[in-house]
Amino acid sequence: MAVPGSDSLPSQHLAGLARALRGRLGSIRFLITASGLAFILVVDALIGYGLIQGRHEALDAGERATRDLARMLESQTMRTAFAVDQLLRDLTFALDTLPDGGRRGDPLIHDHLRQRRTAFAEVSGLLVVGRDGFALHHSADTPLPPVALSDRSYFTEPRDQPDRQLFVGAPIASRVAPGTRVIPFSRRWESGKEEIGKNGGDGFRGVVVAMVDTTRLAATLESQGIDRKGSVILALEDGTLLLERPQDRHRIAQLADWPAVWRMLAERDEATIRTAAPGSPTNAAGTPTGVDSLISVRRVQGYPFVIVATLPVAAVLADWQRDAAAWTAIGTVMTIAIALLTAFVVRQHARREEDQARLGRASRRIRGILDSMLDAVVTFDTAGRIVTFNRAAESMFGIPEREMVGQPIEALIPDARGGANDRDLTALRRDGLAFPVGFTVSDLRLDGSPGAPAVRPASFGTLEPDEPRIYVGVIRDMTRRKQQEAELIASKTQAELANRAKSEFLANMSHELRTPLNAIIGFAEVLDSEFFGPMNDRQKSCVADVHDSGQHLLDIVNAVLDMSKLEAGRFELCEEAVEAHEAVAQCLMMVRDRAASGGVALNNGITAVVAMLWVDRRAFKQVILNLLSNAVKFTPAGGSVTLAADFEGDGGFRLEVTDTGIGIPPDFMADLFQPFRQAENSANRRFEGTGLGLSISKNFVDLHGGTLTCRSTTGAGTTMTVRLPASRVIDHPARTGSQVAGHAAGGAA
Structure with a gap:
């Protein structure tokens, strides 16, 4: 029997549940909470996916x-091996060329070996072994060792294998430098085909050996930027270790002790794997378990070398692990932030009235700020009608605010509706007087839309008229600034005209003065030669003074003329090939007498440097002469002036003039190359001169694309350095034998 109304109960419950669900879903708190939870899930999923991808990318990068x-190390090894091989080829050619190549202990060949050893940084010694196994020549300063070397692999391998090009042996202890290990590189030395046919035999004359210092080779490899967390091994094809950096990182005697790498080398010439590398980590029993590492193995093409580079996986993933921790922290922080934001939004409704009151107070504060500003501030609507007018505007235009409210902005600034912002315009005061102003307009929104900027630059008249916004115009009186700009432009124009007039005057007057000065010097020379009759000693002294004074004045006029041409940009270089040492020698001859009379020693240290330069001969010699003259002039008796020259690493040429004189005060260094400037500007200064020498020298060097610099210590001396670019050097650097210093280290093993 059915109960009356029983069918309506489920429907009532369903209807109530639906209403409750609709109310719950319509709740702002529920919607914000659900949105925050969904956002957290999405962000955490993205962070997790990014971390997985980052780990794969970190391993790929490793x-x-x-x-x-x-x-990189393969390339460096190939370059070193090729250079050593070429060195040995050159030595065999030199031994065949020199008549005493086969004579034991020839001094000429000994010097040649020392020079070649010195020129090659990685080679610690060179050795020539005869066919009998005894040393014929070596690069050491000690006598030839009487010990037979026929049992050494670097001798037997080239002897027994005529077709072998280059032999590289295992590291051995050097007999000349105790405690040093060297790697022997050797080549077979044999007679030419004509000599073999003439004398018979197999043509074997001996072996040429280069001993490569392992420490120097390691320094060369380390200079390539090996990561401090990684390591590298250089070994022979048979597994013999030549170098390991960091040393003893893997604790193996040869590559055969590393089965994974040895198997990989047996299968291919190049591969990268991930496996355990021998190292420090140990298990509970104290047995080394190795380090999980990324290992790259390469055979050096054409040479018997193997390169093994390793990088611990922990080092590869170190940055990723830090990023993972950081992103995990970010996810946690974001979860907390969203929860706090949810609570914050719920409370915003209660704070609305408080915000309205705060906004009213802020409005009054802003009005007070506007009234306290020194610049005129005017607000107006989209139609250009003035809304507010601060006190500075009342003072600037002479009109009270009550009279200007509702008036068009053009009543103050006729061109205010132009498109450009922050521009100079003309404004009108109440009495009709016009004056320049700066006018800046910003757009101020009043609709309170969230996310909209309160104030932003605007172009008046370009916005929609239905938007509830006004404009803020800042007006600044520019009368004084315009006057200052006009005065500055006038002063600049007068200075440029005066400088141009000065340069033209110096150029014209210097040219006009040289003609009578040449005549004075010429007549003084004629009188000194006694062409018109003999003169007494008093007369000859006066004539000499006239000649020296005229020559000195002519030098000053020439310097002024050169300076005026340089300032006017009209000095043209007459370039030609100039030998540097010859030009320096000529300049030294010019200052020799003055240096001797002052007790200053001249030291020419560039006779061993041969360089052909593409320069203006007169300008180049003038620079050297100016530097030498200054050095001699400011060096007291008993001092010295030294010239040195060398080639820069980029192929450029460097010339230095160093003196032991009085030095240059530090406060004068900034004005050192300015014309007509001297450290002593008083009328009773101790040293003569116009102060043009260094300025002209620097301009000459600049015209050649070089630099002129100075290092000086007061009371200790000065070094002036001229640097010319490689484009000015037209010959390869060459040095005489006296400049090649022998080194005692190295020798035969």
Whole structure:
């Protein structure tokens, strides 16, 4: 039997549940909470996916880094091996060329070996072994060792294998430098085909050996930027270790002790794997377990070398682990921030009235700020009608605010509706007087839309008229600024005209003065030669004074003329090939007498440097002469002036003039190359001169694309350095034998 109304109960419950669900879903708190939870889930999922991808990318980057390191070291090893091989080829050619190549202990060949050893940084010694196994020549300063070397692999391998090009042996202890290990590189030395046919035999004359210092080779490899967290091994094809950096990182005697790498080398010439590398980590029993590492192995093409580069996986993933921790922290912070934001939004409704009151107070504060400003501030609507007018505007235009409210902005600034912002315009005061002003307009929104900027630059008249916004115009009186700008332009124009007039006057007057000065000097020379009759000693002294004074004045006029041409940009270089040492020698001859009379020693240290330069001969010699003259002039008796020259690493040429004189005060260094400037400007200064020498010298060097610099210590001396670019050097650097210093280290093993 059915109960009356029983069918309506489920429907009532469903209707109530639906209403409750609609009310719950319509709740702002529920919607914000659900949105925050969904956002947290999405962000955490993205962070997790990014971390997984980042780990894969970090491992891929580590593999590329190990491959790049192995390739870089392979390239360096190939360059070193090729250079040593070429050195040995050159030595065999020199031994065949020199008549005493086969004579034991020839001094000429000994000097040649020392020079070649000195020129090659990685080579600690060179050795020539005869066919009998005894040393014929070596590069050491000690006598030839009487010990037979026929049992050494670097001798037997080239002897027994005529077709072998270059032999590289395992590291051995040097007999000349105790405690030093060297790697022997050797080549077979044999007679030419004509000599073999003439004398018979197999043509074997001996072996040429280069001993490569392992420490120097390691320094060369380390200079390639090995990561401090990684390591590199250089070994022979048979597994013999030549170098390991960092040293003893893997604790193996040869590559055969590293099965994974040895198997990989047996299968291919180049590969990158991830496996355990021998190292420090140990298990509970104290047995080394190795380090999880990325390993790249390469065979050096054409040479018997193997490169092994390793990078610990922990080092590869170190940055990723830090990023993972950071992103995990970010996810946690974002979760907390969203929860706090939810609570914050719910409370915003209660604070609305408080915000309205705060906004009213802020409005009054802003009005007070506007009234306290020194610049005129005017607000107006989209139609250009003035809304507010601060006190500075009342003072500037002479009109009270009550009379200007509702008036068009054009009543103050006729061109206010132009498109450009922050521009100079003309304003009108109440009495009709016009004056320049700066006018800046900003757009102020009043609709309170969230996310909209309160104030932004605007172009008046370009916005929609239905938007509830006004404009804020800042007006600044520019009368004084315009006057200052006009005065500055007038002063600049007068200075440029005066400088141009000065340069033209100096150029014209210097040219006009040289003609009578040449005549004075010429007549003084004629009188000194006694062409018109003999003169007494008093007369000859006066004539000499006239000649020296005229020559000195002519030098000053020439310097002024050169300076005026340089300032006017009209000095033209007459370039030609100039030998540097010859030009320096000529300049030294010019200052020799003055240096001797002053007790100053001249030291020419560039006779061993041969360089052909493409320069203006007169300008180049003038620079050297000016520097030498200054050095001699400011060096007291008993001092010295030294010239030195060398080639820069980029192929440029460097010339230095160093003196032991009085030096240059530090406060004068900034004005050192300015014309007509001297450290002593008083009328009773101790040293003569116009102060043009260094300025002209610097301009000459600048015209050649070089630099002129100065280093000086007061009371200790000064060094002036001239640098010319490589484009000015037209010959390769060459040095005489006296400049090649021998080194005692190295020798035969």
